[in-house]
Amino acid sequence: MKGIKLGEMNTMKVVKEVDFGMYLDGGDEGEILLPTRYVPEGCKPGDTLDVFVYLDQDERPVATTLTPKAMVGEFAYLEVAWTNQFGAFLDWGLMKDLFCPFREQKMKMVRGNSYIVHIHLDKESYRIMASAKVERYLSEETPDYRHGQEVDLLVWQKTDLGFKVIIDNKYGGLVYKDQIFKYIHTGDRMKGYIGTVRPDGKIDVTLQPTGKKLSREFSDALLDYLKENNGYCNLGDKSNAEDVYDRFQVSKKTFKKAIGDLYKRHIITLEEGGMGIVLVEK
Known part of the structure; x- marks a missing residue:
């Protein structure tokens, strides 16, 4: 056209x-x-x-003048509105639902269920269609990402290793399960950070800033928390990792690094037994 x-x-x-x-x-x-x-x-x-x-x-x-949930060339998590003998029709926010023919389904789509799909123009009919065969539409180019770079993620599917994600609407990636400290689900959109781009083009991603940047950022956040809570936190370096994550949404490792940083700067003292942090009055 x-x-x-x-x-x-x-x-x-x-x-x-x-x-x-x-x-x-x-x-x-x-x-x-x-x-x-x-x-x-x-x-x-x-x-x-x-x-x-x-x-x-x-x-x-x-x-x-409506904006659909996704456009041609994009990936999205869409719900099946209805089905017929030709395929499934997905709700993408417009009057006319988006067609996903049987040949583009990995498994038979069920009304009311949602699926990650790619939206494209069918070369033969020139119709806008959806495909659940996501892998075929991911770029095979080696991306020019740097370690720690912030990217946009669409959570794709759970695996034994963690969660497959789609990065910047273009590349496939993986967040390992030992890097996940919150509940995530297929279809979630969130920020992520590049960990490693492997020689074969595979990309490892984290859900938090990596390395020193995260430590510095959380040190400041922990200090702000202490100031806002009468100079005290009832969690310390001996506390349970789940309790730390529930409170601050960071790993135990990041939490301990922040404690160490503030302690070396003589900003905090530690309760005996490592179960609490006290802000030093100045």
């Missing part, structure tokens, strides 16, 4: 108003309808709008 990006946001000019909406200038594709329900209040010919373009029930290009 030359001039129009199907399945993406487009900036388009309003050409004329009709009883059932506005027509937008689609360039080589001609005029594209923006139905009345999506026309912004006060909109008039000559205005420019940012719209999402997809195909209506009759496979004709149509515009909407």
